[in-house]
Amino acid sequence: xxxxxxxxxxxxxSNRGMPRxxxxxxxxxxxxxxxxxxxxxLLQEGAWKEGFNEWTEYTxxxxxxxxxxxxxxxFQAFDFYWDPTEDRLRFDAPTISDAQxxxxxxxSLDSSTISMIDGExxxxxxxxxxMLEDRIxxxxxxSNAGWAEETDGNREE
Numbered sequence: 001x002x003x004x005x006x007x008x009x010x011x012x013x014s015n016r017g018m019p020r021x022x023x024x025x026x027x028x029x030x031x032x033x034x035x036x037x038x039x040x041x042l043l044q045e046g047a048w049k050e051g052f053n054e055w056t057e058y059t060x061x062x063x064x065x066x067x068x069x070x071x072x073x074x075f076q077a078f079d080f081y082w083d084p085t086e087d088r089l090r091f092d093a094p095t096i097s098d099a100q101x102x103x104x105x106x107x108s109l110d111s112s113t114i115s116m117i118d119g120e121x122x123x124x125x126x127x128x129x130x131m132l133e134d135r136i137x138x139x140x141x142x143s144n145a146g147w148a149e150e151t152d153g154n155r156e157e
Contacts, residue, residue: 005063007052011076011079042136043080047134047135061120074095077094080132091126095118
């Protein structure tokens with residue numbers, strides 16, 4: 001589907017706290033680098049735009065729903081990070097919260113549409129995740145810690 005909207009800016013991954021569903025393992029305590037700065041660079045260099053454009057080709061959202069997602073700031077709420085406990089790239093996709101459901105911008109959405117939007121946001125995260133993995137596999141030089149060289153390319157989300 002082609003939308004008459006600009007690709008939103010990639011999410012700003014700086015100053016993020018601990019990822020939503022992350023728990024430190026005893027063997028990784030102290031390895032507190034999620035490599036968000038490196039990932040943000042890759043998003044800025046085209047992974048976000050490429051992933052977003054690919055997603056718009058098959059998403060079930062219409063233009064109005066994409067604008068609602070944008071108005072709610074959900075594109076900016078994506079989080080991409082390196083999980084040191086599992087040694088792989090992960091992402092957290094945003095969802096429409098209960099607080100956002102009461103806003104004027106969402107009043108036209110029923111619960112099934114909200115669920116569909118949440119699922120489509122997860123799909124966008126998966127597509128961008130793949131774009132990031134492709135760049136990590138090609139680059140092999142993210143950060144001076146060498147984490148990209150140590151990956152085997154068999155990571156999964």
